[in-house]
Amino acid sequence: MQRRVVFDGKLLPMLLVAPQLAVTLVFFFWPAAEAVYFSTQAQDAFGLSTEFVGLDNFRAVFADPAYLHSLGVTAVFSVSVTLLAMLPALLLAVMADRVVRFAAVYKTALMLPYAVAPAIAGVLWLFLFAPGIGIVANMLRWLGIDWNYVLNGDQALLLVIVAAAWKQLSYNFLFFLAGLQAIPKSLLEAASIDGAGGFHRFRTVVLPLLSPTTFFLFVVDVVYAFFETFGVIHAVTGGGPSKATEILIYKVYYDGMVGLDLGGSSAQSVILMVIVIALTAIQFRYVERKVHY
Amino acid sequence: MESRSGHLAWLPHLILIAGLLLVGFPIYVTFVGSTLTTPEILSGHMSLLPGGHLVENYLEALTQGMPQLSGVPVGRLLLNSLVMALTIALGKMVISFLSAYAIVFFRFPGRMVCFWMIFLTLMLPVEVRIVPTFQVTANLGLIDSYGGLAIPLIASATATLLFRQFFLTVPDELIEAARLDGAGPLRFLKDVLLPLSSTNLAALFVILFVYGWNQYLWPLLVTNTASMTTLVVGIKSMLTVDANTPWHLVMAMAILAMVPPAAVVLLMQRWFVKGLVDSEK
Numbered sequence: 001m002q003r004r005v006v007f008d009g010k011l012l013p014m015l016l017v018a019p020q021l022a023v024t025l026v027f028f029f030w031p032a033a034e035a036v037y038f039s040t041q042a043q044d045a046f047g048l049s050t051e052f053v054g055l056d057n058f059r060a061v062f063a064d065p066a067y068l069h070s071l072g073v074t075a076v077f078s079v080s081v082t083l084l085a086m087l088p089a090l091l092l093a094v095m096a097d098r099v100v101r102f103a104a105v106y107k108t109a110l111m112l113p114y115a116v117a118p119a120i121a122g123v124l125w126l127f128l129f130a131p132g133i134g135i136v137a138n139m140l141r142w143l144g145i146d147w148n149y150v151l152n153g154d155q156a157l158l159l160v161i162v163a164a165a166w167k168q169l170s171y172n173f174l175f176f177l178a179g180l181q182a183i184p185k186s187l188l189e190a191a192s193i194d195g196a197g198g199f200h201r202f203r204t205v206v207l208p209l210l211s212p213t214t215f216f217l218f219v220v221d222v223v224y225a226f227f228e229t230f231g232v233i234h235a236v237t238g239g240g241p242s243k244a245t246e247i248l249i250y251k252v253y254y255d256g257m258v259g260l261d262l263g264g265s266s267a268q269s270v271i272l273m274v275i276v277i278a279l280t281a282i283q284f285r286y287v288e289r290k291v292h293y
Numbered sequence: 294m295e296s297r298s299g300h301l302a303w304l305p306h307l308i309l310i311a312g313l314l315l316v317g318f319p320i321y322v323t324f325v326g327s328t329l330t331t332p333e334i335l336s337g338h339m340s341l342l343p344g345g346h347l348v349e350n351y352l353e354a355l356t357q358g359m360p361q362l363s364g365v366p367v368g369r370l371l372l373n374s375l376v377m378a379l380t381i382a383l384g385k386m387v388i389s390f391l392s393a394y395a396i397v398f399f400r401f402p403g404r405m406v407c408f409w410m411i412f413l414t415l416m417l418p419v420e421v422r423i424v425p426t427f428q429v430t431a432n433l434g435l436i437d438s439y440g441g442l443a444i445p446l447i448a449s450a451t452a453t454l455l456f457r458q459f460f461l462t463v464p465d466e467l468i469e470a471a472r473l474d475g476a477g478p479l480r481f482l483k484d485v486l487l488p489l490s491s492t493n494l495a496a497l498f499v500i501l502f503v504y505g506w507n508q509y510l511w512p513l514l515v516t517n518t519a520s521m522t523t524l525v526v527g528i529k530s531m532l533t534v535d536a537n538t539p540w541h542l543v544m545a546m547a548i549l550a551m552v553p554p555a556a557v558v559l560l561m562q563r564w565f566v567k568g569l570v571d572s573e574k
Binding site: 020025096106234 | 415424469481507509
C-alpha cells in the first residue's frame, strides 16, 4: 500500500529513519551475522584463535545426546504450556462473553497476569510449591504425595509448565474474548432459531469463526514457550534437576555464557533462528491470506 | 439476545470465579508472605491471613542493603527497572514514530530497503541471538549502564509497523490542507499527526512498558554489579541455595515487581486492550 500525496525532500526522511536504522544495524544485524559466523568457527581451549570448520558445530550439536534431550524437553514443555494456556482461557472467555453482571470485574482481574514478568510468575508458584514452605507443597505432603521438585525432574517440569502457562493465560483470554465479541449476534440467533442447542451452536458457529484467533494464539504461545520462558526456568529450577527442565533457549544461554562454548552455542542460536523464522513466516502467510479474503 | 435457560445462569459465574481464584491465589499468598516474618513462613503452617509486618518488611526491602545483592537495597533495583522500562518504552516510541513517518509520508532513496530491514527484526527476538548481542554490547563498553540495558531492546519493529499501519489510514486531504496552510513536514508531524496518534501512543506505551519491565535474560547478562540490575532479575539472587532465603523480603520484592506494570495496565486498560488486539492482528 502506498500514499498518493507525499512530502518532498530526501535529507529529512533519511534523518528521520537514521536512529532506528542505526540501532537496528548495531544491535540486530551485527549480532545476527556474528551468530552465523561463529556457528562455523571452532575456538581453541584458551579462546586465542578460531578456525573455520564449516558445519561441524551443527553436526556436533545434533549428535549431542544432551541437545536431543533438550529438544525433547522443549517439545513437552511448549506443547503443555500452549494447551494449558489456551484451553482454560477459551473456557473463561466464553463464560465472560456470556455474563452481563460483573463482566468488567472478571475481565480486569483475568488480565492481570499479563503484567507479571515470567520470572516473577515463577517465584509466585515456587512459593506455593517449595518443599517444606509452600502451602500447596505441604498440602500435597499431607495427602501422602511425595512432592519435592528440587529432586524430582518430572515435578520440576510440571511446576515450570504451570507457572509459564499461568502467565500466558490472560493474553489468550483477552484475544479469545475480543474474537468472541466480534462474532455477530445475529448469527447466533439464527442458529438458535434453527434449534441448535448451546454446545452445538458453539461447535458449529462459534468455534469456526474463532479459528483465526485460535491459530494466531497457537503460534504466539509456541513462540512464548520457546523464547520468553527463560526467566521462569532460570528463577525456579536453573534447568535442573539433572537437566530435566533445560529447554533450548536455556541451553543456548548455559553453553554460551556459562560453558563458554561459543561455536556450539552459536550453532544452537542459528537453529533457533530458523525455528522462529519458520514460525513467524507461517503466521505472516496466514495473516496475509486473511487480509486478502 | 440469545435465549438462555434460567437455571444455568449461575454456571458462567461459577467458572469465572474459579478462574479468578486461579489467577488471584498465587498473588494473594505472595502478598500474605510479604506481611509475615520468615520464621512464620518457615513454620510449615503459614497463615492465610495477612500478618502485622507489612510496613516494616517493605521498608526493610526498599531501604536496607541486602547481603544477597552485595549490600544494595531493593529500592535501587526498583529505580533501575523504572529507568529501563521507561527508556525502552519512550525510546522505541520515538524512533518508531519517526521512521514510520519517513517511510509513509516521503519517497526517498532506499526507502524500501529501510522498510524491509526494519521488518526483518520482527523475525528474531533478542533471546535467540543473545550471546553475540552481548558481545557487541560489551565491545561498545555498555555493560553495567542504562544504555546497555535499554538500547539493544529498542531495536525491534513491532511499533514501526503499527505506526505505519495507522499512518496509511490518514486521509491525503490532511496533508494537502497542511500544505495549503504553508505547513512543512515537521509542522504536520507535530500539529496533525501526533495528536491523531494519541490513542495508539497510549496503547503502545502500556505494552512496551510492561515488555521492558519484565525483561529477564538481557538484564541478567548485561549487568554485573548488583547496583545496576533490575528488580525482576535481582529477586533470583535472593533465593539462596542454602536454607537462608529471606522469604518475607523475597515476597515483598515480588509484589514490588508486580505493582508498577499492573498499575500501568489497570490505569490505561481501555487503550491497552484496544492497542493489544489491534497491533497483533
